[in-house]
Amino acid sequence: MVMSVIELTVGWYRDHKRDLPWRHPEAGAWGVMVSEFMLQQTPVSRVLPVYELWLARWPKPGDLAAESSGEAVRAWGRLGYPRRALRLHAAATAIATGHGGVVPASYEELRSLPGIGDYTAAAVASFAYGRRHAVLDTNVRRVLARAYSGAQYPANTVSAAERELAKRILPEQASDAAAWAAASMELGALVCTAKAPRCEQCPVAALCKWRESGYPEHTGPARRGQSYAGTDRQCRGALLAVLRAAHIPVEAETLFAAWPDEAQRGRALQGLLTDGLAVRTADSRYRLP
């Protein structure tokens, strides 16, 4: 019998999926949700240790909600994009107060929580609750682009056509759809990678349109490079690192010792205050919220 891309991918996943803690049954929906926040734009290898610490310290949403948001930021460590820690704390608070302490199962309820966009809502509903949703992350988008559209890379932003394709091929049965979501993400992460795809190991190589077309190279605009060295972002990171390490409020002088450029560090501190990642005390010192 002829197997489809979806069937082949799900079969491959059964034998090749990584043993990740948030895939264990005991992780629960909260574990899945925490992992999804941490994995936004962040590699699995860097998430693993922080995830373990978080789940041990805050096994339920209410446990995190009971702490200050600053503790969430501190425990976030160097994962990057620390506003995610703030939003995860805010989401936990919303779950504790408005959802009986239980991570909601519906896409709409999840989507309304801070820090949860289209991808994360679909992912939590699918992975934690087996709901039927098109889960479109960078991995899945690349797999679809190659296997179905014959392109090396998807466009910079998700297109309507892409969503339609994802919905069109989504298995009818919710459990099958959830299996496909997990499997296609894993395929994109391990085999159908951005740089050097392992087509020899790919379960759908024989059906891949990109391969069939002779691997045409990407046309169209390159992805915007994200510089970092010397940027305001790096400056913010340096200042926040000082606040994370300090357990009493620090002087502006102490904070500013972490960065040479005067104009930049002033901008960065204001940004941290505006974002709620730092607060000024009555005696004009600074600390985590």
Added chain:
DNA sequence: CAAACGTGGCC
């Protein structure tokens, strides 16, 4: 829609 938002590893 583009820009802002961290950080580290890899080729």
Added chain:
DNA sequence: TGGCCAAGTTT
């Protein structure tokens, strides 16, 4: 060495 890339969201 430096650009690219990593399970995105918000404004």
